[in-house]
Amino acid sequence: MEIRKISSARNDRVKHWRKLSTRKGRDEYGSLLIEGIHLLEEAVRAGWSVRSVIIPEEGTEILNRLPKLEGVPVYSLLDSTFRQVVETQAPQGVAAEVGMALERGPFQPEANNRVLLLDAIQDPGNLGAILRTAEAAGVRDVWLGSGTVDPYNPKVVRSAMGSLFRTRIRRVDLKKAIPDLQELGYTVIGTSPRANKSHFAFDYPDRVAILLGNEGKGISPVIGALADTNVRIPMPGEVESLNVSVTAGILLYELVRQSEDSP
Template identity: 40%
Template sequence: MEFIQSIQNSKVKQWAKLISKKGREQEHAFLVEGEHLVEEAMKAEELIQCLIIQETMQEKYQGWIDECRAPSYLVSEQVMNKLSETQTPQGICAVVQINKHSLSELTEGRPILLALDGLQDPGNLGTIIRTADAAGIDGVILGKGTVDLYNGKVIRSTMGSIFHLPIFQLDLTVEIPRLKEKGFRIVSTSLEGAVAYDEPQYADAVVIVIGNEANGVSQEILQCSTTKVKIPLYGQAESLNAAVAAGIILYEAARQRRKLQG
């Protein structure tokens, strides 16, 4: 197993490129760090390109090295710090291939999809993906203007859910009308002309659209929507966090579907 000490090593330079969006797009790969995320990546092991272990942690992670079919590298603490975006690196990270899904895989039957229209906050996006995974949503569509899925903070906030469900980066102004033509109901959050979030039926094929934190769902998508919904506010707060709002609506949809299943 190769031991890499210098941050000037060509492999280290290639891995470090993955910290930037441009580098990820060029290499079609991204970095995950920490025990939990690497473990989740290993469960989807066909995606792992290599495992990177800090030399001083080799004994701790030897079982992971033995289990991983992809190449493993030992690196110095200096190299690990170069690759890490956290204050206290756990001494393990992995390079993971970006997996391309096809939305056509999810248009049959009665899927429930979540679409995010220009969501900007990485923590919000990661939390929403984690919540969608927990609620049993079939897939997530990230519209233009949404923060990069492979941003380090997004990945950490998903807590591994990024590996559990298909996520697409598409133009909602193109895909939402297509899905509507295929029979999907389009349920968008809005403050105007909206009914309470628990009034619509979510049992059939449906896309739930959550908008930008400040501006909400774009007018173009709202005009294409079947139903507009809002969450009542009973206190003095002016609005709900986008991730919280998404969780409330997704779990209402999950509740309705579970009730129908008996």
Template identity: 45%
Template sequence: MITSVKNEKVKSWKKLQKRKERTEQGLFLIEGYHLVEEAWKSKWEIQEIIVQENSDVPHWAKGFSLEYVSDNVFQYISQTQTPQGIAATVKMKQQTTINGNQVLLIDAIQDPGNLGTIIRTADAAGFGAIILGNGTVDMYNDKVIRSTQGSLFHLPIFQANLEEKIPALQQDGFSIWASALANSKDYHTMDVPEKVALVVGNEGAGIQEQLLKLADSIVKIPIYGKAESLNVSIAAGILMYHLKG
């Protein structure tokens, strides 16, 4: 059992809390029974499972490399308020395949909770992929991962330059719908294309002008009360379910 936070393995796990280190190691850290099991069920490559002393080990985990650690070590690497006593290091996946006719494009969303909720909703709505544009929060951020409730492992999610990706999707037969208030039409008045890529934008600034110019349609969700706008994850959810028809 590892009992010191100065242990080299522990230092390596702790480093995974930073994006730069995750990228360099090609690994990220997940916590909790549900997330670790979802990674396993979804056939992501688990490098090792970290178990806090006196915690239960799931039956399916027995074949993996298990590292037992003391309470103080687990608290040191944990980023949750009430740790469950199990964590894992998982290899990042290089994914570029789009499975299906609906794709979500994310332009510079910065709140981890928003991104995680959007990923979870896209999974529930049966979208074929999520493409993260420049300036978007890291999908392997611990708050993003927790907010996805495991949906991170269920559909392709990858980074790309949206200015280059949108024309490529259009060549592949996708119509581009951008969500914005100016020069837009109510979404429910529009015919839903067979293949569609929906763009949602930054919480404060919205979608960048150069991306709006590339869109085939600009759509909005009507506001019937006095709120100025909708939270981006709510707006994305309404539009994604509409596009699934």
């Protein structure tokens, strides 16, 4: 494996990788930077395109622990430059540029009877946790409405812990996407503390889309009005709301429970 050394922090490739820390840069180049062996292995296993591998000059031994990457260039940077490229304060000794893989083709409803709709989720940690929980619960299709944080934000990527690479993510206009799902036979379920029906007493249909809203404001009124119905999560304790990633887990695993209990 040939290692290409870069000795200057002003090198064009270094400038390119730094741009990937911003949404503008990721959208411009259609790629993102990931860190660590685990995420690189997950990306390769999921079939994502690896464009380059980046290591610090003192860390070439890590190459023996990486998955086989035929034809992928490896770049060695000065340790100080490597730390400028990566996001974490404790770099894991390897980073990689991979091509982004948003779903762009027509939606295939037969591939998944469950869809998760997110309206303006802003915290990267919340989105990452939601993606991981959704995958664990068997929900592969996650649609991101306007105002939702970039799914390729480094904090989202890290907190999703590999689930990002196996999730079919779409950026959509929920005002159009929800009626389209309803035409395909999906029942769209929102959440509200004022809903009459308890989430645990609701009989979820086979083809369902769960709608979750912003951390502070909840589901916007315009989007919420499009839902077929709302459910509430009982909260006997003295709290007003739950973290949206916790809400996602409660809702999605009730779907799992009902599926397993059905004949």
